[in-house]
Amino acid sequence: MRLLARLLGYLLLIAALAALAVDLLAWSTTGRFRLSELGALWAQIDRPSLNLVQAVLERHVWQPLWDGLFWVLLQPAVLVLGLPGLVLLLLGRRGGGRRDSHFSRR
Template identity: 40%
Template sequence: MALLGAALLFGAADMWLGVVQSYGAQAITMGRLWALISVRSMNLVEALITRHLWSPIWDLGIWPILVAPAWSFFAVLGFLFFVFGRPPVSER
């Protein structure tokens, strides 16, 4: 439920930025959130994956997640946890 709440808040923030501050406003993406938290760790992970592991892992797996809107990432993750984290009907 916390992830769904975060998705709702990020969606509201995207709408606010889109409507009120339309000139020069950047979308809130997962890559932007990660950069706000730690650019250094993002660069380290990118270098590690592209140089020492298989480069298409970054290009096809991680990069699409980083350019996705933050609300969509949290909504999908929250929905998956909500659906698959519920106890079976017999245990209720």
């Protein structure tokens, strides 16, 4: 389970760094720094899949779920991807310190 958490954490951090790279590239061309919204980046990558997710959630799952996801899609991609990535890396790190030191004292 820890391996899966670390792997997913690394993937999310890589995606966050890629989103930051897109923002820095836009900054170098426009002269204005702005963090991209997750939904805007998703639409640039694959707009039909974003539309499909919206249609499925609204029509077949639960309308308020799309409303909550829509709020997340309006947030900066770097934060939406990076913060969960860091949390997963922390949760998936190797335990050690306390448990091992307790047994080594005996």
